[in-house]
Amino acid sequence: xxxxxxxxxxxxxxxxxxxxxxxxxxxxxxxxxxxxxxxxxxxxxxxxxxxxxxxxxxxxxxxxxxxxxxxxxxxxxxxxxxxxxxxxxxxxxxxxxxxxxxxxxxxxxxxxxxxxxxxxxxxxxxxxxxxxxxxxxxxxxxxxxxxxxxxxxxxxxxxxxxxxxxxxxxxxxxxxxxxxxxxxxxxxxxxxxxxxxxxxxxxxxxxxxxxxxxxxxxxxxxxxxxxxxxxxxxxxxxxxxxxxxxxxxxxxxxxxxxxxxxxxxxxxxxxxxxxxxxxxxxxxxxxxxxxxxxxxxxxxxxxxxxxxxxxxxxxxxxxxxxxxx
Amino acid sequence: xxxxxxxxxxxxxxxxxxxxxxxxxxxxxxxxxxxxxxxxxxxxxxxxxxxxxxxxxxxxxxxxxxxxxxxxxxxxxxxxxxxxxxxxxxxxxxxxxxxxxxxxxxxxxxxxxxxxxxxxxxxxxxxxxxxxxxxxxxxxxxxxxxxxxxxxxxxxxxxxxxxxxxxxxxxxxxxxxxxxxxxxxxxxxxxxxxxxxxxxxxx
Ligand code: HEM
Numbered sequence: 001x002x003x004x005x006x007x008x009x010x011x012x013x014x015x016x017x018x019x020x021x022x023x024x025x026x027x028x029x030x031x032x033x034x035x036x037x038x039x040x041x042x043x044x045x046x047x048x049x050x051x052x053x054x055x056x057x058x059x060x061x062x063x064x065x066x067x068x069x070x071x072x073x074x075x076x077x078x079x080x081x082x083x084x085x086x087x088x089x090x091x092x093x094x095x096x097x098x099x100x101x102x103x104x105x106x107x108x109x110x111x112x113x114x115x116x117x118x119x120x121x122x123x124x125x126x127x128x129x130x131x132x133x134x135x136x137x138x139x140x141x142x143x144x145x146x147x148x149x150x151x152x153x154x155x156x157x158x159x160x161x162x163x164x165x166x167x168x169x170x171x172x173x174x175x176x177x178x179x180x181x182x183x184x185x186x187x188x189x190x191x192x193x194x195x196x197x198x199x200x201x202x203x204x205x206x207x208x209x210x211x212x213x214x215x216x217x218x219x220x221x222x223x224x225x226x227x228x229x230x231x232x233x234x235x236x237x238x239x240x241x242x243x244x245x246x247x248x249x250x251x252x253x254x255x256x257x258x259x260x261x262x263x264x265x266x267x268x269x270x271x272x273x274x275x276x277x278x279x280x281x282x283x284x285x286x287x288x289x290x291x292x293x294x295x296x297x298x299x300x301x302x303x304x305x306x307x308x309x310x311x312x313x314x315x316x317x318x319x320x321x322x323x324x325x
Numbered sequence: 326x327x328x329x330x331x332x333x334x335x336x337x338x339x340x341x342x343x344x345x346x347x348x349x350x351x352x353x354x355x356x357x358x359x360x361x362x363x364x365x366x367x368x369x370x371x372x373x374x375x376x377x378x379x380x381x382x383x384x385x386x387x388x389x390x391x392x393x394x395x396x397x398x399x400x401x402x403x404x405x406x407x408x409x410x411x412x413x414x415x416x417x418x419x420x421x422x423x424x425x426x427x428x429x430x431x432x433x434x435x436x437x438x439x440x441x442x443x444x445x446x447x448x449x450x451x452x453x454x455x456x457x458x459x460x461x462x463x464x465x466x467x468x469x470x471x472x473x474x475x476x477x478x479x480x481x482x483x484x485x486x487x488x489x490x491x492x493x494x495x496x497x498x499x500x501x502x503x504x505x506x507x508x509x510x511x512x513x514x515x516x517x518x519x520x521x522x523x524x525x526x527x528x
Contacts, residue, residue, distance in 0.1 A: 212374060216471050250370035255362045288485040291361035291370070295489070302496050309500050313507045316423075320511075323427040 032088065039090035043078075045100065046091045050076050057102055080161040094159070116153045130234045137231060137238040147196055155196070156182050166236050167267050172287065176222050176264070179236075183223040210248075220287055221253070222264060230262045237263065254291035256280070332441055333525040337400065340391045341522060347384040351377060352499050359492060381465045388458060403441045404451050414444040426511070436527055446508070449501060457498045464491035 049055035053075060059066045081087065092099060096111050120131040135153075138144055143151045165178040186193045186201070193201045211217050226247035228237035252259040256279050265282050278284055279294045333341075354377040357367040368376065395401040417433045422445065425433070434443040442450060464487050471484060509518040513528065521527045 212371075213471065249363075250374075251361050251363050254358075254370055257363065284485055288488060290358055290488070293485065293488075294359065298489070298493070305496075305500065309503060313503065317507070317510075319427055323429070 036088045039088065039093075040082075042090045042092070043081075047076070047078055049102070050074060051078055076160045084161050084163045086159075086162075113154070113159075116157070133231070133234050134236075134238050137234070141228075141238060141240040142242050143196075143240055150196055155186075172264065173219065176219065179222045179224065180218065220289075221260070225253070225260065225263050228263075230259070232262070235267060251291070254289060256292065256294065258283075258289060258292035260289065260292065330436065330438060330527045331525055332436070332438075332527040333522060334398075335525065336394060336398070338522060338525060340387055340394070343383065343387045344391070347380045347387065348498075348502060350380040351384065351495075352502075354380065355492070355495060378469065381462070381469075385462050385466070388462065404447065404454070406447060406451060411444065415448060418443050418445040422508075422511075449505070453498060453501050453505075457494050457501070460494045461491060461498060464488075464494075 049057070049070065053070055053072065054067055055070050056065050056067045058064075086094075094114055096108050098105055098108055117131055117135050120126045120129070121135075122132065138153065143155075165175045169175050169178070184204070186196070187204050188201075190201055205214065208214055208218075224237060224240070227240050227243075229239045229241060229245075231237045231239065247253075247259065258280055260283065261280055265280070279296060280289075280292045283289055284293055354368055354373040357373045358370070358377060360367075361370050361373070367373075392401075395404075414434070421430060421433050432443065434440065436443075467487050468484075468491070509522075512518045517528070
């Protein structure tokens with residue numbers, strides 16, 4: 001009798017535990033939904049001014065509503081913001097609560113910004129991204145070593161639009177475009193470049209004139225393919241090297257053991273959706289790289305046909321010698 | 326056969342020389358691209374690309390001149406296949422190459438002013454010059470301007486399909502070349518036909 005009760009109790013517990021877990025997850029996600037909704041509502045207060053090139057405010061001195069220009073750099077597009085990694089945030093999660101008043105207090109200008117590592121460092125939830133290693137790599141990069149703290153993660157990861165691409169976007173070409181625009185935001189845009197350094201930036205098109213089919217290359221490889229050292233532990237290498245160490249050798253990519261497999265196609269390689277018969281087949285789903293994508297079958301077959309024809313010719317020749325013709 | 330025929334005027338000899346040299350260059354550089362590797366480079370990749378481009382452009386130019394010149398001069402007539410009894414003649418010539426020649430039979434279709442090529446030559450030249458070569462040239466130019474290539478063909482990269490066609494036909498043409506060169510050793514003596522391609526005179 002007692003054992004039967006115990007058994008029933010155990011069964012009940014076994015059934016209840018998952019049910020309870022489900023409830024926790026559900027309520028947690030419901031909570032998150034709720035929080036996002038609230039944050040969104042709050043953000044409207046900031047977007048009221050920050051989402052377009054003009055804004056209006058009530059001027060008590062003049063006792064009327066005033067319309068004014070918003071500097072383009074202060075404009076944030078809600079669409080982009082809500083697609084970014086930090087879509088669930090309210091503005092004041094990163095900025096001071098005091099921004100909720102207008103005019104914004106002057107001293108907020110000096111407000112210290114968070115660094116990625118402040119929130120993401122040593123956090124189990126983000127272990128797959130290896131923030132610590134990325135930071136280490138970044139600190140060794142040419143950008144960081146030459147420009148100390150002026151150059152930080154936000155320079156490439158726009159605070160209000162950054163979203164992961166390499167591990168989530170389907171089309172390789174879109175990833176490439178997204179990632180390259182990050183580099184070009186300075187290297188093809190003197191205003192942002194000058195935030196870091198005075199003077200003019202070298203024209204990317206002329207400095208890469210040695211690369212044939214340049215337009216095609218820039219659509220099919222990322223800047224970081226050539227400018228960073230591959231690191232097996234992280235998906236997107238961050239160690240931007242001095243220009244003398246950049247990949248210059250075509251065969252780094254155009255060969256059977258293509259460098260692209262360890263960088264651009266790394267994530268796909270792990271997922272392995274290969275095209276059978278081709279070397280580095282994953283590349284073929286969207287691209288084709290001379291020298292890297294050989295068809296093993298065709299190669300073998302052509303070798304066979306070649307040998308056969310040479311043998312046929314030789315035999316014919318020998319027969320001719322024998323019959324003296 | 327002591328009759329001398331002036332079969333290859335200067336223009337054809339020059340074309341042929343350019344054609345053959347470019348073809349050899351394209352094969353070497355093409356193989357080097359296809360089998361490019363970090364450890365062993367027959368020709369450096371960058372150099373190979375440049376040479377392959379130059380070779381392809383020169384080959385195209387010489388090909389166009391050959392076609393236009395051929396039409397103007399009438400050399401094209403040698404490439405016009407007469408369909409009546411064609412397979413029969415092809416068979417005869419084929420039989421000669423794999424059997425008759427060893428029995429010291431005479432060539433079934435001796436070279437003449439009107440018939441420069443035997444049926445097998447004619448057939449293989451037509452295939453090589455008017456089917457193979459145009460395909461290789463077109464796919465080669467498509468590579469030079471990759472933006473004109475259709476991006477997707479049955480879910481495969483257009484460039485990949487383009488490449489497969491290019492290398493497959495290119496390979497077949499290389500095989501053609503080997504056999505072609507070998508068949509040129511058949512004649513009164515091994516050197517004979519090559520000599521006529523240099524002097525123009527067939528004996
Ligand atoms: C794939 C490249 C080649 C093609 C497409 C080709 C094609 C041709 C054609 C169409 C002719 C006839 C020319 C005419 O009178 O209109 C010819 C003749 C000849 N070719 Fe080539 N050729 C090639 C490569 C070579 C090479 C590499 C050699 C030797 C090194 C060679 C040796 C000769 C000789 C000796 C003749 C004259 C004999 C004959 O009438 O068959 N060819 N070739």
